Amino acid sequence: MTLQQLLYTVKIAETKSMNKAAAELFVSQPALSSAIHELEEELNIDIFIRNKRGIIVTAEGENFLSYARQMVELSQMIKERYSSDENRENKFSVSMQHYSFAVEAFMTLAKEFGLNDYELAVHETKTSEVIENVEKFRSELGIIYQNEFNQVAINRILSDRELEFIPLFKCEVYVYMSAGHPLAGHKKIELDELLEYPCLSFEQGDNNSFYYSEEMFSTYKFRRVIKADDRATMLNLMTGMDGFTLCSGIICEKLNGDGYVAIPLSTSEKMTIGYIKKKRMPLSLLGERYISILKGYSSDTD
Numbered sequence: 368m369t370l371q372q373l374l375y376t377v378k379i380a381e382t383k384s385m386n387k388a389a390a391e392l393f394v395s396q397p398a399l400s401s402a403i404h405e406l407e408e409e410l411n412i413d414i415f416i417r418n419k420r421g422i423i424v425t426a427e428g429e430n431f432l433s434y435a436r437q438m439v440e441l442s443q444m445i446k447e448r449y450s451s452d453e454n455r456e457n458k459f460s461v462s463m464q465h466y467s468f469a470v471e472a473f474m475t476l477a478k479e480f481g482l483n484d485y486e487l488a489v490h491e492t493k494t495s496e497v498i499e500n501v502e503k504f505r506s507e508l509g510i511i512y513q514n515e516f517n518q519v520a521i522n523r524i525l526s527d528r529e530l531e532f533i534p535l536f537k538c539e540v541y542v543y544m545s546a547g548h549p550l551a552g553h554k555k556i557e558l559d560e561l562l563e564y565p566c567l568s569f570e571q572g573d574n575n576s577f578y579y580s581e582e583m584f585s586t587y588k589f590r591r592v593i594k595a596d597d598r599a600t601m602l603n604l605m606t607g608m609d610g611f612t613l614c615s616g617i618i619c620e621k622l623n624g625d626g627y628v629a630i631p632l633s634t635s636e637k638m639t640i641g642y643i644k645k646k647r648m649p650l651s652l653l654g655e656r657y658i659s660i661l662k663g664y665s666s667d668t669d
Contacts, residue, residue, distance in 0.1 A: 463510035536665035541616030
């Protein structure tokens, strides 16, 4: 088995066509077919099924590809890290729950490096997609939170996908609301004081388990609940309907504006902000710097 054969299998799975894969890899179709046939014989499995419509990945093939993609990605990371500065590819992708501070850190990273050529990506999305993006190598890192309620379930999900959670810092729980909210002048808010107002929560789609919720107290029976898909809509609902959400209290006025406040919730519970990554896989230089920038936000939680 060679790295080249692994690269071939990944490309065929992506294109679902032997001809398209051969064209993108700049090899002949017979040479590509021969390499895959030799690999299948060596492993004693069928990775692909060929038919008139194209290529179908077998169940054994999907399992094999999960390892092949890791090896190909690791090989690319080694090349990028140790190649000369002139040839090094400046690529970085991060997925996150809806945290404005994580977006701001991404912006700081892009400005700080001042790269002439780069390919960066940021995905502010559902919890399940954050996990999937890291698992499938769409993102190097994923930013999520854990607490006593969800950490066992989340860590089990991560372990099944060969991922790990690395804590960054702990936060108190805050109520985030419009500066014009009736409770905005309080120094601390009791949970039952929120019952008369809409609780805003990010929609988690098909994976709507309480463990995937981005907000603390996901099992608490609020009388009024409104789901939203994006941060802009959430902010509009805060202003127009006196809605609120529960968060880390780290506010980025540059992104959200100065019309909002975060007030401590009267609770002993805390949330731990951290990042997920592939187990045993080192971070890229850009990944390491991004994490370093994120750690700077811990001073906002002291």
